[in-house]
Amino acid sequence: MPKVALVTGGTRGIGEVIAIELKEAGYLTVANYGGNDERAREFRERTGIPTYKFDVSDFDACKSGIEAIERDIGPVSILVNNAGITRDGTLHKMSQKSWQEVLDTNLGSCFNMSRCVIEGMRERRFGRIVNIGSLNGQAGQYGQVNYAAAKSGIHGFTKALALEGASMGITVNAVAPGYVETDMVRAVPAAVLEKIVARIPVGRLGSAHDIARGVLFLVSDESGFITGSTLSINGGQHMY
Structure with missing residues (x-):
C-alpha cells in the first residue's frame, strides 16, 4: 500500500509542487492549508490531492487534523514541514506579535506536527520527516530577525530529532532553499531582483521543482542512511 505523505502549506508555492511531485512518485499525498479556501478548492480539483484545513501553529488543531487524516487516509509515514510566513521588519520597529507569529508558524509548527506523528512512526519503525529551512536561516537577512531565527531553529530541531529517531527507522532532514521563483x-522590483540573481553563482533563481526533487530524494526508502542533514539548494549562493 502506498505510504501517506503530508505536506503542510501544501496548496501553493513550493509546498504545492512538493505535494504534486510526491503524488506523481506514487505516494498517497495529503496537503494541509491554513486559510485560503478558494485556492485549496482549486488545487484539490486540479490535482485530486485531499486537503485539510487547520492552523499548524496551534498544537490542538494539529492533533485534530492528524487524527482526521489518519482516520480518512491512513497513518502518516512522511511529513514535510513546509508551512511558513513572513512578517519582515527591522528589529527596532518589529512588534512582538510579528516576532511571535513567525516563530509559532515556522518553527512551532515543526514541533506540533512532528509530535503528532512521531509516536506512530516509532511504533511502525519507519518515518521520514523533512523540514523546509532557508538560506536566510543559515546566512541571516536584513529585516528578518524573526524569520531567520525560526528557520535557523529548524536546522537545530532537525539534528536533535534525527538523533532521537535514528534507531527507530525514522530519518529527519532539512532542505534549505535559496531564492526560488515564487509569487x-x-x-520584487525588477532592479532588486536583478541584484539578487547577480549574487547566485549559477546565474538564475531556483524553481520549486528544484526543491521538490530534493525532498523526494530525502523521503525515499533509499535515503535511510541520511539523517540530521541539511540539503542546501541555493545555486551556490551560500555554501554551508
Whole structure:
C-alpha cells in the first residue's frame, strides 16, 4: 500500500509542487492549508490531492487534523514541514506579535506536527520527516530577525530529532532553499531582483521543482542512511 505523505502549506508555492511531485512518485499525498479556501478548492480539483484545513501553529488543531487524516487516509509515514510566513521588519520597529507569529508558524509548527506523528512512526519503525529551512536561516537577512531565527531553529530541531529517531527507522532532514521563483519573489522590483540573481553563482533563481526533487530524494526508502542533514539548494549562493 502506498505510504501517506503530508505536506503542510501544501496548496501553493513550493509546498504545492512538493505535494504534486510526491503524488506523481506514487505516494498517497495529503496537503494541509491554513486559510485560503478558494485556492485549496482549486488545487484539490486540479490535482485530486485531499486537503485539510487547520492552523499548524496551534498544537490542538494539529492533533485534530492528524487524527482526521489518519482516520480518512491512513497513518502518516512522511511529513514535510513546509508551512511558513513572513512578517519582515527591522528589529527596532518589529512588534512582538510579528516576532511571535513567525516563530509559532515556522518553527512551532515543526514541533506540533512532528509530535503528532512521531509516536506512530516509532511504533511502525519507519518515518521520514523533512523540514523546509532557508538560506536566510543559515546566512541571516536584513529585516528578518524573526524569520531567520525560526528557520535557523529548524536546522537545530532537525539534528536533535534525527538523533532521537535514528534507531527507530525514522530519518529527519532539512532542505534549505535559496531564492526560488515564487509569487513572493516575482513581486520584487525588477532592479532588486536583478541584484539578487547577480549574487547566485549559477546565474538564475531556483524553481520549486528544484526543491521538490530534493525532498523526494530525502523521503525515499533509499535515503535511510541520511539523517540530521541539511540539503542546501541555493545555486551556490551560500555554501554551508
